[in-house]
Amino acid sequence: MDLVKLIELQDIDKKLIDLDNVKGDLPEKVQKLKNKLAINTDNLLKNKDELEKAQKAKRANESEIEEFYEKLLKCQEKSYSVKTNREYDAITVEIETIENQIDEDEKKKSDLSHQVESYEKEVPELEKQVADLENELTVKQAELKLKMSQTEAEEIRLKKEREEISNQIDKKLLSNYDRIRNGTNGIALSEVTNHTCSECFATIPAQTALEVRMMDKLILCELCGRILVSQSKQKGSQV
Secondary structure (H helix, E strand, O other): OOHHHHHHHHHHHHHHHHHHHHOOOHHHHHHHHHHHHHHHHHHHHHHHHHHHHHHHHHHHHHHHHHHHHHHHHHHHHHHOOOOOHHHHHHHHHHHHHHHHHHHHHHHHHHHHHHHHHHHHHHHHHHHHHHHHHHHHHHHHHHHHHHHHHHHHHHHHHHHHHHHHHHOOOOHHHHHHHHHHHHHOOOOOEEEEEOOEEOOOOOEOOHHHHHHHHHOOOOOEOOOOOOEEEEHHHHOOOOO
């Protein structure tokens, strides 16, 4: 078994975790800001589009009202020159129809005016939110870039060393190690110290502890599921 190599690998992974901790929660903050900025930007674009549509509809509505008023005026003027009751009744119906259309358009104009006012208020607010988020994101990205520059060289060196050691480990064993590591906050191995798992503090039976000291097969902690290794091997000494 390549358990000793796994110990070397975990030492590197612990150092990589320490380097990653230097960044703190900045990566998460940057990503959250990006997501929030994307949502707000999308909302801004939609509101601008809706504002433009509402303004266009309002202009068309106002133009239509003007046309109806012109028609109404002509009909009213025409009503003065009618000569028969039939003509009078016809012009009266036409005037009532136009007046009803004007009433409907005036109500529509009121609704459109409210829409325009609402969007005209929301758009500047969203523009400010987007600008504030962009500024905050710029600051956080600069902070993260600085943190990454401080650890970049060491991180590259450790990742290269990790790759070299990984290539020396049985693929199935490495796969088990990575699977366990991904589910246990990056720590896949645990020392057995005084018959105790050093990670979850579960009691390890004497026979199991003896088998762990042999370092010749994969033994998992029954409680936390980590790979158990010998304390003496962790320190690089011989059993």
